[in-house]
Amino acid sequence: MRAAYDEIADWYEHEFLPRTEGDPLGLNRVLTELLGRGDGTCLEIGCGTGVHAAALRGLGWSPVGVDLSAGMLRHARVRLPVALGDAGRLPIRDGCLPAVVALMVHTDMPGYPDVLREAARVLRPGGRLVHVGVHPCFCGGFADRADPAAVVVRPGYLDGHWTKQSWTDQGIRDKVGASHWPLAELLGAFLEAGLVLDGFAEGTGPTPTVLGVRARKP
Structure with missing residues (x-):
């Protein structure tokens, strides 16, 4: 698979x-x-350039990352151990991790329900998954969102589609596109x-701008 972020990896890191x-x-x-605080390995799905590794270490975790983009991983390798891989087919054995996080990536993954199933597979019983x-x-x-104090929501929320439409040309959506998951579909995918x-x-x-969800493996 060709990773869309390969073409913008340097822009993402430096700009x-x-x-x-x-x-x-x-x-x-x-x-x-x-x-919260913890110890042991915390897998970051779609780690990108590894920018969240410091926050995870600050909470006591030992972060490792998986991402589909070799371009993004060039920058990530100086921040955490990484592997090139598909989040829908994680190169990790069943039931071995205490924590998995997915940070600002679900709109980049059209098959996000499959990603959540993979996260559940690699978590040990009682392990936690945090989606932000x-x-x-x-x-x-x-x-x-041109005016953050008065966001205009137009028709299209319930459509659940992939788009490059964006209110700004300084972000990511207009460059690589994004999938939209209405709230009910997103939460239903965890269940x-x-x-x-x-x-x-x-x-x-x-x-x-962000919504966080914590889930646990029974």
């Missing part, structure tokens, strides 16, 4: 990431609230994977 310093979306707060992604109610091709939902959190701002 996009510096604009996100300081946790403007509240992602790290949501991650801390839902994942763009908020399905307020982010997508249907949402104009279909056999996971138990046990925690939620939202990002900062008058209209949150």
